Amino acid sequence: MWQVKPTGEGRVLDGYLYDIIGLVVLDKMRQSINKVAESRCRELGWGVSPFLSAGSVHGREFKEQATLCTILPLNTIEVAIQESGVLLPF
Secondary structure, eight states: OOOOOOGGGTOHHHHHHHHHHHHHHHHHHHHHHHHHHHHHHHHHTOOOOOOOOTTOOTTSOGGGHHHHHTTSOTTTTTOEEOTTSOEEOO
């Protein structure tokens, strides 16, 4: 049986590995939940689009980043958009 020891006891590698395992498990759960939700949405005739998150460009052209950013206070949050559409800081 594994024993989890606090990272403060020199078990930094153990803590890191447990963290990675947890992330993998969470991702697998997310994938399963998404499949169930997408299946149900298809049954109901609802559209299913790609997952979107901060900085994500799935489902839209990257060049549209500038248009999207017009609704954000970029100067206030100290972010700039390059001609290529990349936000700085990245």
